[in-house]
Amino acid sequence: MAQQLQAAASSRVAVPCCSTGRIARPSSSARSSSRPGSRAAARRPAPPGRLEVACSLNNSAGTTVTKPAKLEARDTLRLALPSKGRMAEDTLQLLKDCQLSVVKPNPRQYVARISQLPGLEVWFQRATDVVRKIIYGDVDLGIVGLDMLAEIGNDDPDIVILHDRLDFGQCHLALGVPMGGQFASIDNLEQLRAMPWSEQTPLRVVTGYQNIARKFFAEKGFEHVVLLSADGALEAAPAMGSADIILDLVSTGVTLRENNLKQIEGGTIMHSEGALVANRRALLERKGLLEVCHELIERLEAHLTADKFYSVIANMRGSSAEEVSQRLLSAPGLAGLSGPTVSQVYTMGADGRAQPHLFAAVICVPKKQLYPAVKEIRKVGGSGVLVQPMTYIFDEEPARWRQLLDTLGVDPKSVDVA
Numbered sequence: 001m002a003q004q005l006q007a008a009a010s011s012r013v014a015v016p017c018c019s020t021g022r023i024a025r026p027s028s029s030a031r032s033s034s035r036p037g038s039r040a041a042a043r044r045p046a047p048p049g050r051l052e053v054a055c056s057l058n059n060s061a062g063t064t065v066t067k068p069a070k071l072e073a074r075d076t077l078r079l080a081l082p083s084k085g086r087m088a089e090d091t092l093q094l095l096k097d098c099q100l101s102v103v104k105p106n107p108r109q110y111v112a113r114i115s116q117l118p119g120l121e122v123w124f125q126r127a128t129d130v131v132r133k134i135i136y137g138d139v140d141l142g143i144v145g146l147d148m149l150a151e152i153g154n155d156d157p158d159i160v161i162l163h164d165r166l167d168f169g170q171c172h173l174a175l176g177v178p179m180g181g182q183f184a185s186i187d188n189l190e191q192l193r194a195m196p197w198s199e200q201t202p203l204r205v206v207t208g209y210q211n212i213a214r215k216f217f218a219e220k221g222f223e224h225v226v227l228l229s230a231d232g233a234l235e236a237a238p239a240m241g242s243a244d245i246i247l248d249l250v251s252t253g254v255t256l257r258e259n260n261l262k263q264i265e266g267g268t269i270m271h272s273e274g275a276l277v278a279n280r281r282a283l284l285e286r287k288g289l290l291e292v293c294h295e296l297i298e299r300l301e302a303h304l305t306a307d308k309f310y311s312v313i314a315n316m317r318g319s320s321a322e323e324v325s326q327r328l329l330s331a332p333g334l335a336g337l338s339g340p341t342v343s344q345v346y347t348m349g350a351d352g353r354a355q356p357h358l359f360a361a362v363i364c365v366p367k368k369q370l371y372p373a374v375k376e377i378r379k380v381g382g383s384g385v386l387v388q389p390m391t392y393i394f395d396e397e398p399a400r401w402r403q404l405l406d407t408l409g410v411d412p413k414s415v416d417v418a
C-alpha cells in the first residue's frame, strides 16, 4: 500500500524537493522513469538543504544524528521559545501575562532571562529547532505549535507535553483543494482518493509538513501521491499549476478562499495551538527542573483559567445572605465556580452607625455567558452590575501537574513544590 510514500521515508528522494525554497516540480523523468522508489530515483543523491526541514532527525548537513546517550552536564535549565514568526510575540505575551516577563533587550539577542526564574535561561530558536533541541536535550523545555511538534517530533518518546492548550496560535492543518476544474465536484477525501491518480499522473501535494503528509496519505490509502516542498505562499501553487492541492495551516480560512481553494470533509489532519513541552530525560535528571515545571504549569493554568471568566459584582436586595444565595443558586448560570459569595453592604444610618443595607454578590461568570448572566441577575433582583476581568485563578493542584508526574512515574512526595 502507498508504496511511493513509504519509499519516501527511507530513500528521501521520493519527495521532490529543492534547495531554493521554490516548489520543485517533478520533472517529466521524475514522474515516469525516476519515480519515487524506482531504481533511478534511489541512485540519485538527496538534494541538499530543503530536505533537512522535512526530516526530524537530521542535522544541518542532512545526515542522521543519533541522540546523545546521556544529557550534557550544565548548571542552568533551558527554555526554548520561537525566535520569529507568528508564535514569537504571542509566546512572550503569554509569559508576561503569567508575570514571567522575558528580558530581551534587542531582537538579535538569542539568549535571555526571566527574573522570577533565576535558574532558567531562555533561548530563542526557529520553531522547528525548538523541537529538535528538545529531542536532543540541548534545551529542557520549549513552547511551540502542536503542528511543529507532530512534524519534527514525529512521536519521539523523549518529548513530553506539559500543556497542550496554551490558547494561542490556534489553527488546523488541512488539505486545500481547488474550487474549480477537475476538483469542482470533490467534497470529501473519499472522492479525492477515487480520482484517476496513476503513476504517470500522481496527486501532487505541496506542503511544508512532509512527515505528517506522508503518514496521512499512507493511512488514508492513497497510492499515487507526490509530495512537493515549498517555504511559504503554498496557496498559490494550484493556480500556478505546480501542484494539484496543498496541505497547510488554516486559521481564518481567508488565504484559502482568496486563492480559490476549499477544505473538504475528512481533509483536516490535526488541530494545533501553542504547547509547553519538555525533554523526558531532563525532567527525570535535571535538578530543579520539575519544580520549575510545577511553577510554570501553576502560573499558566491560573492565567488561562482566569482569562475565560469575568468577576461580576451585583447589588442584591434581600432579607438574609442565605435567602439571596438561594435566589442566585436557583437561577441558571449564577452559581460561580464554587457558589456565589454573598456579603452584607452597609450604609451610614441617621444615628451615625453603620446600618445593614443591601447585599453584594460576587460571581465568576464565563466570558461567553456574560450577557445572559446579567439578565438572570436582574431577574432575581440584582442591580448595579459591575464586571471586572479576572487575572488569575489559582485552584487546587493543577491536573496537568499530576498527569506529568504520572507520565514520568515520579512520586509526588519526592518533589518539593510546597
Ligand SMILES: Nc1ncnc2c1ncn2[C@@H]1O[C@H](COP(=O)(O)OP(=O)(O)OP(=O)(O)O)[C@@H](O)[C@H]1O
Binding pocket: 084, 085, 086, 087, 126, 127, 128, 144, 145, 146, 147, 148, 169, 170, 171, 231, 232, 249, 250, 251, 252, 272, 273
Ligand atoms: N495562520 C495561522 N494562525 C495561527 N497560527 C499559525 C498560523 N500560521 C502558523 N501558525 C503557528 O505558528 C507557527 C509558526 O508559523 P510561522 O509561519 O509564523 O513561522 P515559520 O513558518 O516558522 O516562519 P516563516 O513562515 O516566516 O518561515 C506554526 O508552526 C503554527 O503553530
Ligand SMILES: O=P(O)(O)OC[C@H]1O[C@H](OP(=O)(O)OP(=O)(O)O)[C@H](O)[C@@H]1O
Binding pocket: 086, 231, 232, 233, 234, 235, 248, 249, 250, 251, 252, 253, 254, 255, 256
Ligand atoms: O487561514 P488564514 O488565517 O488565512 O491563515 C493561513 C495562512 O497562515 C499561514 O501562513 P503565514 O501567514 O504564516 O505565511 P507563510 O506562508 O509565509 O508562512 C499558513 O501557512 C497559511 O498560509
Ligand SMILES: [Mg+2]
Binding pocket: 085, 232
Ligand atoms: Mg508561516
